[in-house]
Amino acid sequence: MSETAIITENLTRRFGDFTAVDQLSFEVKRGEIFGFLGANGAGKTTAMKMLTGLLSPTSGRAEVSGLDVYTQAEAIKKRIGYMSQKFSLYDDLTVDENIRFYGGIYGLYGSGLQQKSQQLVESVGLEDVRNAKVASLPLGWKQKLAFSISILHDPAIVFLDEPTGGVDPVTRRQFWEKMYEVSGRGITVFVTTHYMDEAEYCDRVSIMVDGRIDALDTPDGLKRAYEAASIEDVFIRLARSAKRGDE
């Protein structure tokens, strides 16, 4: 398997006159926890949509898990996992039903699916509530379940869009430990967050400003380069330099 999980070269997306993503070039290594930061409106969502095969680029090149985003978007969707704070599980299905549903979508079935869902329920500690509707679970549990489901099919890369928003501080940390564990298994973790302390847990962090990546390095490297005490200071300095403003 390739050691590069994601590679982009001058990846660009325009909407009319507006260049949402402007010649993005970067690489994400296999098994890496890659933090994808940026102010609201910097272009993160558009970039993620292109990398997950949901939106075609205007120009430039991108490969995700060795697959081309223009011609192999459907194949990409099978090789990746995705979860976001806003959309994750079906509230009116039970824990088991959600697992079966998503497992089915990702092409798992029969005893393979059964074994996977058993492992999942045990690893998240939800044995007692597997027949409970997801709506009745606390947010922290839901998020952990959603994350586990997003990697049920052993994807090459998992995209997490603000996975810990609004989650209590203890669960938020458990969530990150789970991410370390997953990256240890060789799954690449591509994650966005508004919690700047979480940026420090990433192997490398990129900061988007005005559709471009203005900084990309290890958390320590960024702090050294900007002579800053924390990633939050680096982020605020870069985001304040945005010209596009808060349109």
Place this chain on the structure above:
Amino acid sequence: MSTIVRIQDVSKHFGRVNALKNISVEITEGEIFGFIGPDGSGKTTLFRIMTTLLVPDTGSAEVLGFDVVKEYKKIRPLLGYMPGRFSLYQDLTVEENLHFFASVFGTDPEENYSLIEPIFHRLEPFRGRLAGNLSGGMKQKLALSCALIHKPKLLLLDEPTTGVDAVSRKEFWEMLTLLKEEGITIVVSTPYMDEAELCGRVGLIQDGRLLQMDTPEEIVASFEMPLFGIKSDDTYGLIKALKSYSWAHSVHPFGESIHYTDRRDTPDIEGLKQFLSEQGVEKVEIKRVKPGIEDSFMALMGSEEVHV
């Protein structure tokens, strides 16, 4: 200083969920009071009781000296409320929204313009734009302007900074500080623990219960155990090793270091270093650190015991 909000033993349930359990709070004129807690802790239910939109099951609540159930009509004109979910009319322009909210409260945008000017001037270039087409940060500024347009005595902001980036959050808090100087009492809720330090007093809330209520300084001061920040090159290895240490009391990642408390009154730091080295964790740095609100919150959560 008079009491602006007085909540006494308020409980509220929805079906089998006890959203609020015996909450009592007093908020004084001119302060910025923050309810800090995760999603689902009961913050919004409490806001809806204070704004007279929900009736408590038990207990009583007074806002600006009026009872929230019997005298709700007297309270409503005096409140500015920014609900958690975007509350503006998406298909009205920026200007139309402002006019609408002003007219509902029997005023016009000019009358109190000076109050919203520091916030609204950034929106001036977009006066004619539909609210639905504004960015997150701009929507937030418009919602705040609309909540303020009738110069309320009390401003209630339910999670105004959720999902907002670090820069916009900072700017938003700077605006709140300006409003406080105008004499407006502000009650705000947030899941971001670091925002607690910007409030005069805070209530930490979890599972419908108030864990603690005090100034941020006092809350942090009541964290009694010695707290250590531990660093190494291999963060995950360090977490696992610390969790397996028999004297460990709590192990929480905090940005670039791990916050650690020990079960002994006088922790043996050399012994801990030795242990970590035996576990293969090298280049370990251990130093005493000051606790923050989030440390306190987790310590209090622990004592309440969450079964996750």
